[in-house]
Amino acid sequence: MTWVNVVVQGLLLGGLYALFATGLSLMFGVMRLVNLAHGDLSIVAAFVALAIVDAVPVNPLWTLLVVVPLLFGVGYLLQRGLLNFTLRGNDPLPPVLVTFGLSIILQNLLLEVFSADSQGLDAGRIENASIRVSDRLAVGWFPLLTLVTAVGVLVGLQLLLSRTRLGRSFRATSDDPEAAALVGLDHRHVFAMATAIALATVAVAGLFLGVRTTFTPSVGPTRLIFAFEAVIIGGLGSIWGTLAGGLVLGVAQTLGAQLSPGWGVLAGNLVFLAVLAFRPTGLLGREVPA
Amino acid sequence: MNAVALRVQRATLPSRIGLGVGLAAVVVLALGPLWALDSVLRTLISVFTLLALAQMWNLLAGYAGLVSIGQQAYVGLGAYGLLLFADTLGLPLLASVLAAAVAGTLIAVPTALLAFRLRGGYFAIGTWVIAEVYRLVVTNVSQLGGGSGLTLRAASTVDRTTRLYLTYELALVVGVGAVVVTYLLLRRRLGLALTAIRDSEQSARSLGVPVFRTKFAVYLVAAFGCSLAGAVIYLNLLRVQPEAAFSVNWTAFMIFIVVIGGVGTIEGPIIGTIVFFALQETLSGYGAWYLVLLGAVAVLVTVVARRGLWGLVADRTGWSLFPVQRRLEEHW
Numbered sequence: 001m002t003w004v005n006v007v008v009q010g011l012l013l014g015g016l017y018a019l020f021a022t023g024l025s026l027m028f029g030v031m032r033l034v035n036l037a038h039g040d041l042s043i044v045a046a047f048v049a050l051a052i053v054d055a056v057p058v059n060p061l062w063t064l065l066v067v068v069p070l071l072f073g074v075g076y077l078l079q080r081g082l083l084n085f086t087l088r089g090n091d092p093l094p095p096v097l098v099t100f101g102l103s104i105i106l107q108n109l110l111l112e113v114f115s116a117d118s119q120g121l122d123a124g125r126i127e128n129a130s131i132r133v134s135d136r137l138a139v140g141w142f143p144l145l146t147l148v149t150a151v152g153v154l155v156g157l158q159l160l161l162s163r164t165r166l167g168r169s170f171r172a173t174s175d176d177p178e179a180a181a182l183v184g185l186d187h188r189h190v191f192a193m194a195t196a197i198a199l200a201t202v203a204v205a206g207l208f209l210g211v212r213t214t215f216t217p218s219v220g221p222t223r224l225i226f227a228f229e230a231v232i233i234g235g236l237g238s239i240w241g242t243l244a245g246g247l248v249l250g251v252a253q254t255l256g257a258q259l260s261p262g263w264g265v266l267a268g269n270l271v272f273l274a275v276l277a278f279r280p281t282g283l284l285g286r287e288v289p290a
Numbered sequence: 291m292n293a294v295a296l297r298v299q300r301a302t303l304p305s306r307i308g309l310g311v312g313l314a315a316v317v318v319l320a321l322g323p324l325w326a327l328d329s330v331l332r333t334l335i336s337v338f339t340l341l342a343l344a345q346m347w348n349l350l351a352g353y354a355g356l357v358s359i360g361q362q363a364y365v366g367l368g369a370y371g372l373l374l375f376a377d378t379l380g381l382p383l384l385a386s387v388l389a390a391a392v393a394g395t396l397i398a399v400p401t402a403l404l405a406f407r408l409r410g411g412y413f414a415i416g417t418w419v420i421a422e423v424y425r426l427v428v429t430n431v432s433q434l435g436g437g438s439g440l441t442l443r444a445a446s447t448v449d450r451t452t453r454l455y456l457t458y459e460l461a462l463v464v465g466v467g468a469v470v471v472t473y474l475l476l477r478r479r480l481g482l483a484l485t486a487i488r489d490s491e492q493s494a495r496s497l498g499v500p501v502f503r504t505k506f507a508v509y510l511v512a513a514f515g516c517s518l519a520g521a522v523i524y525l526n527l528l529r530v531q532p533e534a535a536f537s538v539n540w541t542a543f544m545i546f547i548v549v550i551g552g553v554g555t556i557e558g559p560i561i562g563t564i565v566f567f568a569l570q571e572t573l574s575g576y577g578a579w580y581l582v583l584l585g586a587v588a589v590l591v592t593v594v595a596r597r598g599l600w601g602l603v604a605d606r607t608g609w610s611l612f613p614v615q616r617r618l619e620e621h622w
Contacts, residue, residue: 034411
């Protein structure tokens with residue numbers, strides 16, 4: 001029963017990882033851009049929520065109404081004003097350098113503004129409430145809400161991609177940017193919308209992270225790494241792969257931590273390396289990482 | 291019609307002057323223990339080893355298109371290799387430094403085979419994850435001191451001044467060596483192959499350039515260089531902790547130095563290292579703002595002046611201190 005519990009907790013944790021991985025996967029899918037500041041932007045969202053809660057006494061979950069539109073806007077401007085300029089030509093260097101530089105800037109700005117102290121968002125009773133399934137198995141309401149939100153965001157993204165005009169322009173630009181431009185799509189706007197939506201999901205992820213656990217200005221890179229591992233484990237170019245990747249990573253980490261407290265993250269990393277070695281397309285992916 | 295004799299030429303007047311000035315500088319620096327305070331020598335050890343790290347990152351990213359954010363793996367492996375060979379196996383310090391670099395290179399073989407499955411930005415994060423794996427493995431091995439690390443005990447077998455001078459000369463050799471080796475490598479076939487791959491991987495492959503083998507070779511050279519620099523850095527610092535030795539900041543510094551100085555040039559990392567240390571000395575009082583500024587400069591340089599400070603100089607003057615390319619010159 002202990003092991004069942006460990007796996008269930010892993011799946012719930014995986015929901016959070018899937019939420020983090022969604023934005024990374026979307027940006028890569030549409031414009032082959034890997035945003036190394038992905039994790040740090042989620043921490044920025046968490047700190048903005050913290051600042052709001054400090055000023056106005058509301059449940060941090062309400063701050064989603066502000067933080068999500070805010071990061072949507074930041075995403076649009078960031079892509080339009082900076083990142084688009086790094087995508088000219090086929091050179092992998094500029095996007096990596098600019099987003100890595102951005103990551104360093106954000107971490108240190110947060111450090112100056114909020115100090116290195118550990119912070120947390122207090123969502124009240126829901127944080128500790130749980131459904132008791134049996135003596136040794138309890139499902140926390142908040143982790144469950146996280147997993148449901150992750151599935152909801154992924155379903156929403158799937159619908160957006162398959163049913164809407166914007167989704168069609170994402171797919172068209174992803175398949176062939178030149179042909180998309182010929183039929184009148186402005187890739188600068190399409191890319192900016194993709195980053196805006198990606199950062200909106202990052203805002204949700206950052207907030208849920210902040211409620212679930214404590215955070216400091218320097219934990220962004222760890223979030224980036226977990227999101228990346230979930231994407232690769234699940235497979236590139238597959239929305240449900242992203243969910244599967246998050247869940248596998250979550251279970252690997254809780255199982256590893258059960259064996260020895262220091263092995264949690266390492267077990268997740270090893271699963272990632274094993275997938276890279278033996279199944280480079282990921283569990284549900286269609287393409288080799290390129 | 292005048293007969294025109296064409297000659298393939300590499301060296302230019304600026305490169306000859308540069309070589310002279312460079313040699314003189316190396317001689318003066320090599321005599322450092324005669325004229326410099328111990329504190330200056332310690333700073334110079336950081337300067338030389340960071341120059342070596344930056345030059346290796348430049349070779350990877352600027353020439354082979356391998357944008358790694360995981361070179362801290364080799365700094366850490368070099369540091370722990372030094373501990374292992376010197377303290378556990380009892381090898382002399384100098385031999386331990388070399389053995390640590392060889393060990394790091396051997397570990398780079400499987401690392402490259404895995405990381406090369408990823409490209410571009412995903413290669414960058416992939417190398418980072420692998421560096422994290424090495425950090426976590428070391429942290430979980432209690433014989434290596436776990437999270438709190440170990441101190442190099444073998445250091446006490448050599449007296450303090452001798453060890454400082456030895457480390458200093460070693461750092462100078464590593465720093466200058468990184469520049470010279472990069473230069474010599476790029477003058478060979480490997481340099482031509484890398485240029486071809488940089489311009490178009492597909493056409494290079496169709497012309498018979500062994501793309502995988504070329505990149506693999508560069509990755510191993512960079513792993514050797516970074517492990518060697520890591521071992522020398524910790525021969526100076528003595529206290530090794532996994533958090534610090536495997537910190538991504540090592541790679542962040544390499545990136546700043548190379549980007550600001552000029553990526554894809556041999557002169558760039560040299561200029562970048564000087565600028566980096568000048569900034570560090572003047573701005574260290576500003577704490578995190580200093581890193582915000584470094585990050586902003588790196589972003590700005592990447593977007594506005596792709597080829598960094600040396601690129602600006604070279605565009606104005608046409609100078610090349612390390613002539614890698616061949617020029618045709620006319621002789622009447």
